[in-house]
Amino acid sequence: MTDRTIREEDRAPRVSLDQALEAVTRGEPDWTQARAQILRIENRFASISRPIRPTELNPGGTVSGPTLFWMCDAVLFVATLASRGESARSAATVSMTINFVRAAAPSAIQADCRIVRSGKRLIVGEVRVFPADRPDWIIANATGIFSARAQSIS
Numbered sequence: 001m002t003d004r005t006i007r008e009e010d011r012a013p014r015v016s017l018d019q020a021l022e023a024v025t026r027g028e029p030d031w032t033q034a035r036a037q038i039l040r041i042e043n044r045f046a047s048i049s050r051p052i053r054p055t056e057l058n059p060g061g062t063v064s065g066p067t068l069f070w071m072c073d074a075v076l077f078v079a080t081l082a083s084r085g086e087s088a089r090s091a092a093t094v095s096m097t098i099n100f101v102r103a104a105a106p107s108a109i110q111a112d113c114r115i116v117r118s119g120k121r122l123i124v125g126e127v128r129v130f131p132a133d134r135p136d137w138i139i140a141n142a143t144g145i146f147s148a149r150a151q152s153i154s
Helices: 017-025 029-034 065-090
Strands: 037-042 045-050 092-100 109-118 122-131 140-147
Touching (some): 037 065, 065 109, 065 122
Antiparallel strands (some): 037 045, 045 109
């Protein structure tokens, strides 16, 4: 086996779909309120979706920036769980740079995240947000960094 060969067990996510769902719903009321769903997880990848409520629209009738940011942050957390497993439950956002590419119509949206670097302390992910029925129509893209060892200030 060469260094570039990826073993089958390295491709599998470190948590099951049920474990990931339990992790995001525990202590995270926004997840339940948003009615978000985890569509798919793999090692270093996650995909989520959620419907859009009228309260999440701008006055112009498009999906608000905070709603799109929530999607980016949430899918990066799920991808981090898939990559790191149970130890990632305490991971926290260090940085998130988001680009709003085009206005989003008030329909269900989906976000995909691929972990591009997973170091000892930091996890870097790239996120694409798009309408659930049009994966080729990018609404926003983001690059986020999570700290794998988040510590609270006492």
